[in-house]
Amino acid sequence: GAGVSQSPRYKVTKRGQDVALRCDPISGHVSLYWYRQALGQGPEFLTYFNYEAQQDKSGLPNDRFSAERPEGSISTLTIQRTEQRDSAMYRCASSLAEGSGGGNEQFFGPGTRLTVL
Amino acid sequence: QKEVEQNSGPLSVPEGAIASLNCTYSDRGSQSFFWYRQYSGKSPELIMFIYSNGDKEDGRFTAQLNKASQYVSLLIRDSQPSDSATYLCAVGYSSASKIIFGSGTRLSIRP
Secondary structure, three states: OOOOEEEOOEEEEOOOOOEEEEEEOOOOOOEEEEEEEOOOOOOEEEEEEEOOEEEEOOOOOOOOEEEEOOOOOOEEEEEOOOOHHHOEEEEEEEEOOOOOOOOOOOEEOOOEEEEEO | OOOEEEOOOOEEEEOOOOEEEEEEEOOOOOOEEEEEEEOOOOOOEEEEEEOOOEEEEEOOEEEEEEOOOOEEEEEEOOOOHHHOEEEEEEEEOOOOOOEEEOOOEEEEEEO
C-alpha cells in the first residue's frame, strides 16, 4: 500500500513569506508526527496528533509554527513569516497506534526541503 | 544533557564482520526503542524495534535492550557494503507516542 506522502518535496521561499507543508499519512494510521532534521542530526520532534487532536506541541520552536489535522488524516504544518533559520528538511511520520508499546512504530515520508532566501 | 546519546562515528567495519552500534538514554521510564537506518539524502527507515529487556533478532540484525543500564544496542552480522548508512536510535517516552532521536552513528563497511 501507499506510504506516507509529503508535498511539496522542495519549497523555496523568500524571507517573510508564509509556507504550508502537507503530510498524508498511511491510511488508517491514528498518529501523525512532524519533525525537523538538520544535516548530520537526527530528526527533532516538533508536534504530534492522535486522530485530529494535537497531543504535544512542545517541540514547535516559536509561535510562527503551527500544525493542524482537522479530519484526523491529512496534516498541514504552517510556518508564518519565514526566516532563514527555518531552512531545513521537514519530515512527517505516522503510526498505526497511539501510546507506548506495540503498534506505535513510526514510518517516515520523503520530507519537504524548505529553503528560505 | 541529551536525552538519547549515540557516538557519531564514523564506525568503520570490514565486510563480513559484526558491526556494533550503541545508544544510551536518560528517561528511565522509556518503554519503546527503535533503530532506524538512514541513507544519505533519504528518509529514516525503521529496521528494528524492541520493547522488552533482552535480545530480539531479525535476520542479520539483533537489537539488545538493558533497561537497568539504560542502553540499547544494534548488532549487524555479516556486514555488507549496503549496510553503510547512518543508524538512528530512537526512544519512546513512557506515557506518550512521542519518540526522541539520537544524532545517529555513521557506519562505513569497507570491502
